[in-house]
Amino acid sequence: MRRITRRGFAVAAFGAASSLLAPDAAAPSAAAPRREMRGMWLATVGNLDWPSSARLSPAEQQRELRAHFDSAVRHRLNTVFFQVRATADALWPSPYEPWAQSLTGQQGRDPGWDPLDFAVREAHRRGLELHAWCNPYRIAHHTDPQRLAAGHPARRRWWWTVAYGGKLYYNPGLPEVRGFVQDAMLDAVARYRVDGLHFDDYFYPYPVAGARFDDDEAYDTYGGDFDSRADWRRDNIDRLVHETAQRLEEGGARTGRRVRFGVSPFAVWRNQSTDPQGSRTQAGVETYDDMYADTRRWVREGWLDYIAPQVYWPLGTKGADYAELVPWWSRTVEGTGVDLYIGEALYKAGTSEPAAWKDPAELSRHLTFARAHPQVGGHVYFSAKEVARDRTGALARVVRDHYGSPTRP
Secondary structure, X not given: OOOOOOOOOOOOOOOOOOOOOOOOOOOOXXXXXXXXXXXXXXXXXHHOOOOOOOOOOHHHHHHHHHHHHHHHHHOOOOEEEEEEEOOOOEOOOOOOOOXXXXXXXXXXXXXXXXXXXXXXXXXXXOOOEXXXXXXXXXXXXXXXXXXXXXXXXXXXXXXXXXXXXXXXXXXXXXXXXXXXXXXXXXXXXXXXXXXXXXXXXXXOOOOOOOOOOOOHHHHHHHOOOOOOHHHHHHHHHHHHHHHHHHHHHHHHHHHOOOOEEEEOOEOOOOEOOOOOOOEOOOOOOOHHHHHOOOHHHHHHOOOOOEEOOEOOOOOOOOOOOHHHHHHHHHHHHOOOXXXXXXXXXXXXXXXXXXXXXXXOOHHHHHXXXXXXXXXXXXXXXXXXXXXXXXXXXXXXXXXXXXXXXXXXX
């Protein structure tokens, strides 16, 4: 059960944890556990995974979605993280936001069917869990509110938005925005029997060289109690996560239906050179400082049911080593009750840099390494189309070495 704490929003300090010994990553793992997360992200933004084209008919889109679920079953996966709100639009008839552009090519156009309802039914029919994956603040891959669908909340309330790096975002510093995006996302939970609500790695946007996120007015209005703008921004994201967890808990108490809550952040919270509690990495991005997402705190406070850091580097990578980050996250979740799943970069299998990705056995080695850390409860693969085509046989190797039989998440 999620443990919702009602502490203040001062950042807590935690003692350093002892390091864990790295296991031999070459041998296949022992027998699979009875329960294990075996997930895949199914991305809809920009028609990345589904639908392959906005020009497809509803029947063709449905066939494609069934095929993705069938692919998950064939590879002995058990969970689909389905992107239902990618750019402040929806894959269901939302009272808050327009229909998703990815369905028809025109934001706000009714596709003539309910993709989220269809997806939940088809996933559950196959024994798959389905988690509603949402991006809280991203609005568009352009900066003009007038290009949004007529009646779009960001078009009617343009002062809620910030243009940054060629994209348009809701301003996380406005309390009314925080409440609105929660309402929009939780509508999917209230109306459909999804098994989870899932946030990805975008909170404040990734840094763009030479660009400035202009939230001066919001900071002047709401930031007076903070020592810095960075602390205020982190508090905004803390409140989003904490309040969402509370609302899910309260909704579950009313309905008797538990919906799990999780986040899949960029894997580096902070480098140890920045913070002694950080990982021995040299990453150019740190979620605490760059996205203002204190992912470590969310775990330690018990605001999440699970965390799925995107550990998208091979074993032995200089600067961001899989063999460093998996133990670091294992120590972070230890004793918290928060489940740890490792995000895996299946889409990189077969690429030339780093060279380890050319070896189809690299992903299997990841699972062998992680199996020696009992805090790791499974893995999630990006993304669905890569699961289906498995260009190098890397996932087939994982299935052969580690997924001997189906299991529940």
